[in-house]
Amino acid sequence: MPDPTEDRAVPPSLVEARDVRVSLQGTEILHGVSLTAKPGEVVALMGGNGSGKSTFVRTVVGALPLSSGSIALFGTPASPESRAQLGYVPQRLTAAGGVSATAQEVVVSGLLGSRGERRGPLSRLAGILPPHDARERARAALASVGIEDLAGRDCSRLSGGQQQRVLIARALVRDPLLLVLDEPMAGVDLDSQVHFAHTLGHLKEHGVGMVIVLHELGPLARHIDRAVVLERGCVTYDGPPPQDLGVHALPGHDHEHPHAGPHDEDEPTIAWEGP
Amino acid sequence: MIALLSEPLIQRMLLVGLLVGSAAPVMGTYLVQRRMALLGDGIGHVALAGVAAGWLAGSAAGLADQDAWAIPGAVIFAITGAILIERMRSRGTGADVVMAILFYGGIASGVLLIGLAGGSNANLMGYLFGSISTVTWGDVWMSVGLAALILLIGVGLRSALFAVTHDQEFARSTGLPVEVLNMVVAILAAITITVAMRVVGVLLVSALMIVPVAIAQLLTRSFSRVMALAMGIGATLTLTGIWITVFYDMQPGALIVVLGVLAYVLVAGATAMSERIRR
Numbered sequence: 185m186p187d188p189t190e191d192r193a194v195p196p197s198l199v200e201a202r203d204v205r206v207s208l209q210g211t212e213i214l215h216g217v218s219l220t221a222k223p224g225e226v227v228a229l230m231g232g233n234g235s236g237k238s239t240f241v242r243t244v245v246g247a248l249p250l251s252s253g254s255i256a257l258f259g260t261p262a263s264p265e266s267r268a269q270l271g272y273v274p275q276r277l278t279a280a281g282g283v284s285a286t287a288q289e290v291v292v293s294g295l296l297g298s299r300g301e302r303r304g305p306l307s308r309l310a311g312i313l314p315p316h317d318a319r320e321r322a323r324a325a326l327a328s329v330g331i332e333d334l335a336g337r338d339c340s341r342l343s344g345g346q347q348q349r350v351l352i353a354r355a356l357v358r359d360p361l362l363l364v365l366d367e368p369m370a371g372v373d374l375d376s377q378v379h380f381a382h383t384l385g386h387l388k389e390h391g392v393g394m395v396i397v398l399h400e401l402g403p404l405a406r407h408i409d410r411a412v413v414l415e416r417g418c419v420t421y422d423g424p425p426p427q428d429l430g431v432h433a434l435p436g437h438d439h440e441h442p443h444a445g446p447h448d449e450d451e452p453t454i455a456w457e458g459p
Numbered sequence: 460m461i462a463l464l465s466e467p468l469i470q471r472m473l474l475v476g477l478l479v480g481s482a483a484p485v486m487g488t489y490l491v492q493r494r495m496a497l498l499g500d501g502i503g504h505v506a507l508a509g510v511a512a513g514w515l516a517g518s519a520a521g522l523a524d525q526d527a528w529a530i531p532g533a534v535i536f537a538i539t540g541a542i543l544i545e546r547m548r549s550r551g552t553g554a555d556v557v558m559a560i561l562f563y564g565g566i567a568s569g570v571l572l573i574g575l576a577g578g579s580n581a582n583l584m585g586y587l588f589g590s591i592s593t594v595t596w597g598d599v600w601m602s603v604g605l606a607a608l609i610l611l612i613g614v615g616l617r618s619a620l621f622a623v624t625h626d627q628e629f630a631r632s633t634g635l636p637v638e639v640l641n642m643v644v645a646i647l648a649a650i651t652i653t654v655a656m657r658v659v660g661v662l663l664v665s666a667l668m669i670v671p672v673a674i675a676q677l678l679t680r681s682f683s684r685v686m687a688l689a690m691g692i693g694a695t696l697t698l699t700g701i702w703i704t705v706f707y708d709m710q711p712g713a714l715i716v717v718l719g720v721l722a723y724v725l726v727a728g729a730t731a732m733s734e735r736i737r738r
Contacts, residue, residue: 245632264634272632281492281625283672284680293622297633314618338680354629364632 195259197222198362198393199244204253206236206243213239215417216253221362224391226384226407228398228425231414237397238275240414241364244395245272258361268297271355273365275397276347287342287350288335291322294354325357326350330379345376352380356387363387363394369402377403401425463705471594472701478606479655479667480697484675484689485613486651487668488682489644492624494554498544498645499665501558502537502652504565507661509536509653510586511572518576525576529586530601530653537649540565545645549638589660589712591701598657605654609647614686620644621682658697659712667693670719677726696722 199221206214214236221227229237242248244255246267257266271294295314315321326332329349334342339350348368355363369377381403384394388407401408405425413421463469490498513532517525540561547557573583585593613620622630623640631637648668655664675688700715 242628245628246634247628247631264636267632267634270632272629274626274628282494282496283488283492283676283682283685285621285625285682286680289621289682290625292618293625293630294633296619296622297630297635313616318618336681341680358633 195223197256198225198258199395200256201240201244202254202256204240204243204255205251206239206248207251208239208248212251213417214243217414217417217419219395219412219419219422221393221395223361223393224388225409226388226394226396226404228396228401228404228408228411229414230398230411231420234416235414236417237414238366239417241272241366241395241397245270245364264297268358269361271358271360271363273348273351273355273363273368275366275370276344276351284338284340286336287326287331287339287353288319288322290339290350291325291354291357292318294325294357295321321357322353325353328356329353329383343373344371345373348372349376349379352383356383361392363392363396365394365396367397367399369398369400369404380404381407468592468594469705471596471599472591472705473698474599475591475594475602476658476697476701477694478602479658480671480694481690482606482609482613483651483655483664483668484671484693485609485686486644486648487672487693488686488689489613489620489624490648491669491672491676492621492682493644495558496669497558497665498554498648499652499668500662501544501561501565502540502649503656503661503664504562504569505540506533506537506565506649506653506656507583507586508565508568508572509533510583511569511576511578512536514578514582515572515576525578530657533586533653533656534650536565537653538646541645541649542642545638545642549641585660586656587660587662588710589656589658589663591658591711592704594657602654602657605650609651609654612643613647616640616643617683617686625682658701659715663712663716666716666719667697670716670723671696674719674723674726677723677730692719692722 197220199219201217201219203216203218204214205212205216217236217240219227219229219240229240231237239248243250244262246262246264255262258269260266292314295318323332323335326335329352331346331349331353334346334350339347342350352365352368355365368380372380384404384407387394396404396408398404408425410423411421411425412419487496487499490496509532510529511532513528513530514525516532517528522528544557544561548554569583570580573580619635619640620643622633622635623637624644627637630640651668652661652664655667659667671689671693672685674692675685679685679688696719697715700711700718703709704711704714
């Protein structure tokens, strides 16, 4: 895996969100959320269902519009150009289309949008045309998540964990300075979780910053530098991650588990100490 | 039989058939990808209203050939309809509702406008079912230009158009101009329909875009290969259908589509059987 920070100026902050407010269909979902991530820092964004975690990351990546507030990426106001150094891993392959696509084709699509990479008469088209070495880069990205052998397979027929790795490879192929991941562990088998934790550690060593929406810290706990907890669209905690703390102990946790008794055996027992 | 190939009319029919048959599945691939396989039908009916509007304008301008502005009218209406679809979709209206509105609005406007132009529904029949046997060299050159545009953009920007139709949210995060590319797909689909309506007619135009893609999907699981194979299948179906109608008095548009559906059934049966044998 190439070093994403090599030959690039590293800004003081990767993402700096200030008083972000977002409304969907007339209802305000985020009520002034602020969050900062520095180079190489891994921030876990936690909270109960409906707390606004996904809405926040979708706003950071440009999929949802801001109502007010500001988001700066790499020291400049967020724009399509500044997002060229951002890699986004959505919760799942939400928009899988009606035509099959191979894992390699999906990963190649991650190379698009990197404007300014090319010079000369084709510079305007850079961003909507894949680079000449797209296939090789896609293969390398798939290899970095351990599924190079699945490059030619139909993505929609892969398991949930394998699909998740394809989506991570699609983000990594951009050599991002900042990775934004929306619940990367949801519906993923243990093998893929462990592999993902290993990949995450490697990226962190190379200075890649991350904002990860998580329900539970799980195998990623040792890589998390900071936890930010959202509750009903507001930040209720921003500080060191409570070790082994799952979302079920957080103040915003709002659902029951029918399979669990009064205390789920798998549930961590450490009490919540913040905010 | 080979001597027939030197006939100018046969040459024109086959040339237009080849262009339309290979270009239509390119845009059909994106429509299937977006799960909007019936969009062609919706835009086709708006194009029909454009044909009637072209007739009305031709009558008002006192043209000797009232049909002269029919295709330009269809192009303008189809593109306008495609832009409206994208605007409505981006504002949250369901794709099925948008297509239904276009479908009914298009056919009703077509019938009303053709009446105002002093024509009858019979004048629309050629566009409803296609009339390739009356194709002129002018039609051929227009088909060449429009098919070249579809192939250049539809195939040339395949990666970007795939990214947008496959996962719009991710495409937006990469900084791709998602709205522009969505509009490009819709407008190119409209252009494809107006090119194809000369061959298969408005009612069957959607089939020529979608059926070859459906067949190709049974044979390969790669997006690029589906598109390439669908282009070959579309061209083969169209040329075969046109060639048969040279010898037998059959409606070309209907024959092409029936051939396509038969091919789909055969391929689906063969692939199911081969999978069973492999198990």
